[in-house]
Amino acid sequence: MRQGLDKDLIARVLGAAPKYTLAELEEKFPPRNLPDGAMVTRVAPSPTGFMHLGTLYQMMIAKKLASQSDGVFMLRIEDTDTKREVAGAVDVILKCAHAFNLLPDEGPENGGEYGPYYQSMRKEVYHSVVAELLARGLAYPCFLTAEEMDEIRERQKAAGFATGIYGEFARDRDLTADEIIAHLDNGEVPSIRLYSTGNKDNKVIYNDKVRGRLVFPENEEDIVLIKSNDGLPTYHFAHLCDDHFMRTTLVQRGEEWLSSLNLHLQLFRMMGWNAPEYIHVATINKLDETTGNSRKLSKRTDPEANTLHYLQDGYPQEAVLNYLFNIVAAGFEEEKNKKPDTTIWNYPLRVKKIPTSSALFNMDKLEWWAKEFIGSLPVDELVARVASWANEYGSDDNKMQVADEKYLAAVLGIERDNPKRVRKDFITWHQTLENVAFFWDKLFQPATDYEYNTDVLRAFLETYNPADDKDTWWNKIVAIAEKTGVKNGDVAMNLRVALAGRTNTPDLYSIMTVMGGDMVMERIKGVLDD
Ligand code: GLU
Numbered sequence: 232m233r234q235g236l237d238k239d240l241i242a243r244v245l246g247a248a249p250k251y252t253l254a255e256l257e258e259k260f261p262p263r264n265l266p267d268g269a270m271v272t273r274v275a276p277s278p279t280g281f282m283h284l285g286t287l288y289q290m291m292i293a294k295k296l297a298s299q300s301d302g303v304f305m306l307r308i309e310d311t312d313t314k315r316e317v318a319g320a321v322d323v324i325l326k327c328a329h330a331f332n333l334l335p336d337e338g339p340e341n342g343g344e345y346g347p348y349y350q351s352m353r354k355e356v357y358h359s360v361v362a363e364l365l366a367r368g369l370a371y372p373c374f375l376t377a378e379e380m381d382e383i384r385e386r387q388k389a390a391g392f393a394t395g396i397y398g399e400f401a402r403d404r405d406l407t408a409d410e411i412i413a414h415l416d417n418g419e420v421p422s423i424r425l426y427s428t429g430n431k432d433n434k435v436i437y438n439d440k441v442r443g444r445l446v447f448p449e450n451e452e453d454i455v456l457i458k459s460n461d462g463l464p465t466y467h468f469a470h471l472c473d474d475h476f477m478r479t480t481l482v483q484r485g486e487e488w489l490s491s492l493n494l495h496l497q498l499f500r501m502m503g504w505n506a507p508e509y510i511h512v513a514t515i516n517k518l519d520e521t522t523g524n525s526r527k528l529s530k531r532t533d534p535e536a537n538t539l540h541y542l543q544d545g546y547p548q549e550a551v552l553n554y555l556f557n558i559v560a561a562g563f564e565e566e567k568n569k570k571p572d573t574t575i576w577n578y579p580l581r582v583k584k585i586p587t588s589s590a591l592f593n594m595d596k597l598e599w600w601a602k603e604f605i606g607s608l609p610v611d612e613l614v615a616r617v618a619s620w621a622n623e624y625g626s627d628d629n630k631m632q633v634a635d636e637k638y639l640a641a642v643l644g645i646e647r648d649n650p651k652r653v654r655k656d657f658i659t660w661h662q663t664l665e666n667v668a669f670f671w672d673k674l675f676q677p678a679t680d681y682e683y684n685t686d687v688l689r690a691f692l693e694t695y696n697p698a699d700d701k702d703t704w705w706n707k708i709v710a711i712a713e714k715t716g717v718k719n720g721d722v723a724m725n726l727r728v729a730l731a732g733r734t735n736t737p738d739l740y741s742i743m744t745v746m747g748g749d750m751v752m753e754r755i756k757g758v759l760d761d
Contacts (some may be wrong), residue, residue, distance in 0.1 A: 233405055233426055235368040240408055243415055244372045244423070246462065249362035250355040260345055260476040269302035271480045274335075275473075277309045278320030281530055282327045282538040284592075285485060285515055288555050290333045292512060293483055295556075295580045297336070305477060306338030310351045311463040321349075327538050331548045345477040350469050357464040360472050360502075361423050361457050369501055370456055372421030373403045374414045397427065397451045404453055422459040425498070427451055435493045441510045441585050447493035454494065467491060471498040479507045481582075486511040510582060515558070516589040528592055535592060545620045545660030549574075550601040556580075557600075558590045571607065598658050605663065606655040610644040613663075617643070620660035628674055632664050638745075642670045645741040654737065669731045670746065677757065678732045686715045687725045688755050697748030701740050729758045 242248040251259065263271060272293040276286050290306075297304035306328065308321055321339065328334050337343025347353055364370035375383075375396070387394045404426055406414075414421065429449035437445045456468040464472065474482055489511045499506035516525045517533060528536035541551050556575040557563045561584055567573040605613065618633040625633070633639055643663070646654050657663040668674035690711045699707070712719045723739050730742055730751060743751050 233368040233371060234408075235366045236408065236411070238366075240411060241362050241365045244365065244411065244421060245358050245362060245457075247358075249359040251359040253360065253363050256356065256359060256476055260478065263303065263478045265303070266301055268300055269480075270296050270300045271303045271305070271478055272297045272483060273305040273307050273474070273477065273479055275307045275309045275470075275484070276324050277312060278316060278324060280317035280320040280323060282323050283530060284528060284536050284538055284555075286324075287327060287331060287333075287538045287551075288515060288559070289483065289485065289512065290328065291331070291552055291555055291575070292559055292580070292585075294333050294335070295575065296481060296483065296582065298576065299579060302480070303336045305343070305345070305479070306335035306348060307473060307477070308339055308349045308351075309466070309469065310349055311458075311465070311469055313351075313461050313463065323539065327542075330542050331538075331552060350473065351463065353469075353473065354462060356476060357457060357468060357472050358462070361464075361468070364425075364456070364501075365423065369426050370423050371404055371406065371426050371453075372411055372414075373401070373424045373453070373455075374406075374419045374421050375402060395452045395454075396424065397453055401453045420459045422455045423457040424453040424455055427453050427497075429493075429497055435496055437492060437496060437509070439510065440508060440582050442587050445489075445492070450494040450497050452494075467494055467498065470495060471502065471504075474507050475499070475502070475504050481510065482507045483510045483512060486513055510585060512559070512585060513587055513589045515555075515592050517592045525589065525591060527589075535594060543624050545617075545624065545662070546597070546601055546658070547604045547616065547660070550604040551597065553604065554597040554600045559585055561586075601658045602655040605657040606653045607650075610640055610647050613643050613647075614640045617660045617663055621664065625661065625664070628668075628671075629661070629664050631673065632668070632671055638670075641745045642667050645737045645745060669733070669736075670742075672750070672753075675754070676732045678728050681728045681734075683729065683758055684715065684717060684721065684725050685759060687711060687717060687722050688729060688759055690714055691722070691726060692752065692755055692759075695748075695751070697743070697751065704740055704743075726755070730754050 236244065238248070263269075265271070274286065274290045274293045276282070276290075294304045296302070306324070308324070310316060310321075325340060328338075335341070337345060337348060339348045342348070361370055365372075373396070379402075380396070383396070383400050384394045387400065401424070403421075404424070411421075427450060429451045431448040431451050433449040435447045435449055437447070439445050454467055455465050457464055470482070473479075492509060492511075495509075496506055514527045517528055517535075518524070519526050530536050534540050541548070552575055553563075553567075556578075560575075560578060560580045563573070563575070563578050566578055608616070614633075614636055618636060618639070621629040621633040646652070657666065669676070691707075694707045694710070696703075708722050709719055712722045715722070724734065727736055727739050727742075728734055730736075730739075730746065736742060746754075
């Protein structure tokens with residue numbers, strides 16, 4: 232153990248005296264008063280301007296675990312990497328939290344007792360904790376420059392050693408107070424590093440709730456706690472301070488963090504704090520078309536990795552979540568098939584059953600969930616959802632389609648009166664509108680390659696009365712078939728193609744009823760006039 236620094240030197244090293252003592256922080260952020268078993272969870276996305284589907288997945292899991300245990304779900308913005316920050320990036324995260332109904336109990340918008348919920352605004356907390364470590368000789372100021380560190384890395388590589396600042400390579404770990412002062416007098420700004428006492432030959436054992444017993448070597452590295460360029464913490468140190476003082480009980484995060492768990496446990500032990508429980512959730516992968524291997528969904532090359540893409544394309548948010556939830560909570564789909572009012576909020580998520588191996592992303596399956604979901608909506612809700620999508624993301628034509636909600640309701644209401652026999656051909660709000668576009672003259676595209684029987688169409692116009700009920704209407708179709716010598720179905724098909732421009736449509740009589748006499752006659756005349 233090294234000699235701790237005195238108060239004045241700590242203030243000089245950190246640029247200011249720490250605001251709080253540890254005891255004051257403990258008092259400021261007291262243990263939460265929650266029922267037994269209540270989980271305090273969080274998602275901690277970095278504002279990169281991109282909301283990965285994996286982050287949405289984490290958000291859903293964290294919210295679900297908190298809400299099913301009457302706990303607290305927090306959203307914490309990990310904005311300590313000022314180099315990577317992008318303007319408006321937090322808005323992307325918040326937008327997704329709103330759109331997918333995954334709002335946190337505490338977070339940047341609604342605040343909370345344990346905030347601020349932006350790491351960049353918690354400097355006082357990190358500096359107060361690191362001041363304590365400096366005083367106890369558990370951390371030290373390090374004045375290595377980027378060039379010096381590069382040079383150390385090259386030397387390590389050449390000698391076949393692990394890279395990093397540890398042991399003999401940690402040049403500044405045992406600087407005396409006078410030496411530190413000399414560096415400071417020279418205008419150098421240090422980073423603060425952990426004074427690691429770990430030994431990689433020792434083992435750290437952790438019983439992960441999902442993965443079982445994990446064994447790691449102890450961490451030897453003097454990792455950076457506070458960066459020199461901006462005085463902000465690294466992920467590791469922020470995780471320690473925040474998840475302790477925010478009183479997180481369950482850190483659930485991506486499996487890429489598994490390899491630093493030994494370090495995190497070391498930090499908690501060093502502080503004498505109880506570590507939260509951890510679960511490391513497997514990534515969502517996809518089969519790479521060129522290599523045939525499974526790999527993480529890529530932000531750069533896979534549009535399906537982008538959460539905003541689902542909103543823009545108009546996938547029902549519930550369907551996306553149902554799809555993701557079924558990956559993490561086996562049995563959900565079966566239960567929902569049995570009991571349709573099963574939702575991700577009333578079906579339990581068992582931590583122990585969270586899968587440890589990666590799932591392959593399956594767009595067909597997601598679309599299946601979407602069709603099922605849209606198929607289950609009463610028509611007024613369907614109209615409201617389609618309209619709200621169109622008004623936010625749709626083209627001018629889409630907006631035009633939703634302007635008259637009554638007409639839209641009539642269009643989308645076709646074959647929807649029997650909940651057991653609803654057509655399941657709508658996948659997104661966008662595609663729903665495209666699918667029924669022929670109901671608007673401006674969007675109607677006449678069939679160009681259909682061989683009409685013009686006798687049939689003419690005969691139809693002669694007897695057509697928009698006021699006919701379905702039986703009368705049908706009897707007229709039968710009569711036209713007899714008169715023109717074709718099958719009933721052919722009469723219907725001629726009319727269908729004339730009205731919709733395609734051969735596959737919902738119920739023909741309903742289409743005519745919704746279109747109304749004028750539109751029906753115009754369309755048929757349009758064919759005859761050609
Ligand atoms: N910012 C980290 C990430 O996005 C958070 C990991 C965590 O949840 O602790 O991966």
